[in-house]
Amino acid sequence: MIELRQEPEKLTVFLSGELDHHHAKEIREAIDFAVREQFPPVVVLDFRHVTFMDSSGIGLIMGRSRLMEEYGGTLEIHNPSQQIRKVLRISGADRLAVIRNHVDSAAPAGKEPEHEYAE
Amino acid sequence: MNTLNELKCTFPARSENESFARTMVCAFAAQLDPTVEELADLRTAVSEAVTNSIVHAYRNAEPGTITVTVRLLPDAVIYVRIADHGCGIADIAQAMTPLYSSAPAEERAGLGFTVMQSFTDRLTVTSKPGRGTTVTMRKKLTHEADKGTGGCS
Numbered sequence: 639m640i641e642l643r644q645e646p647e648k649l650t651v652f653l654s655g656e657l658d659h660h661h662a663k664e665i666r667e668a669i670d671f672a673v674r675e676q677f678p679p680v681v682v683l684d685f686r687h688v689t690f691m692d693s694s695g696i697g698l699i700m701g702r703s704r705l706m707e708e709y710g711g712t713l714e715i716h717n718p719s720q721q722i723r724k725v726l727r728i729s730g731a732d733r734l735a736v737i738r739n740h741v742d743s744a745a746p747a748g749k750e751p752e753h754e755y756a757e
Numbered sequence: 758m759n760t761l762n763e764l765k766c767t768f769p770a771r772s773e774n775e776s777f778a779r780t781m782v783c784a785f786a787a788q789l790d791p792t793v794e795e796l797a798d799l800r801t802a803v804s805e806a807v808t809n810s811i812v813h814a815y816r817n818a819e820p821g822t823i824t825v826t827v828r829l830l831p832d833a834v835i836y837v838r839i840a841d842h843g844c845g846i847a848d849i850a851q852a853m854t855p856l857y858s859s860a861p862a863e864e865r866a867g868l869g870f871t872v873m874q875s876f877t878d879r880l881t882v883t884s885k886p887g888r889g890t891t892v893t894m895r896k897k898l899t900h901e902a903d904k905g906t907g908g909c910s
Contacts, residue, residue: 693865
């Protein structure tokens with residue numbers, strides 16, 4: 639469900655599958671465990687392999703944003719699909735995190751970006 | 758209501774059924790050949806309604822069931838009804854207020870109804886404390902004739 643890449647200044651979380659209420663708790667716990675291990679200045683949630691997200695994902699982003707605020711870190715959201723961008727926009731979550739599209743940071747080995755995000 | 762086609766399904770209010778419920782509604786709506794974005798909107802709105810019932814309806818009680826009814830109405834309108842028999846909502850206006858959640862400890866964003874409103878054309882919520890909650894949504898999908906694809910020539 640998630641893969642982590644830890645660098646000195648940055649934790650990148652590669653999410654995959656469907657981010658709904660059923661899966662959110664497990665994802666949240668895994669992210670928070672990794673964040674609390676190193677308190678990275680930047681946490682990136684990479685959505686390139688997330689096929690669906692509802693407001694459960696917004697709850698996850700809001701919660702991580704609060705966690706980052708506690709120690710002064712920055713939250714970034716990379717490569718959300720069109721459907722996910724729409725949910726982010728409606729919920730105002732695009733104000734909680736830096737959103738970047740087309741970020742080509744290397745995914746974990748063997749996982750190439752599956753699609754491009756043409757506007 | 759002149760119903761052209763209908764699907765009705767009852768399942769336990771368990772979180773592993775969230776994916777099944779939204780996929781089922783979209784599979785039914787696919788007979789209208791909607792756009793990718795319309796289908797994504799419908800999938801998200803249904804997910805919100807079903808998740809609400811799963812998170813809130815049977816809190817502190819034996820898990821009950823959720824019944825989803827999907828109807829195809831004239832002019833390519835999809836009607837979805839999501840009903841539970843749970844605790845109900847005492848104050849619907851408060852529940853629909855953006856960012857309000859009665860379950861903040863579980864990191865619910867309080868945006869379920871906001872998403873349903875944004876992603877469909879019409880939303881109704883009826884509820885009776887102790888009896889349950891029913892959400893209905895309507896969404897007009899792009900009719901094949903409106904797309905200008907000109908049939909099967």
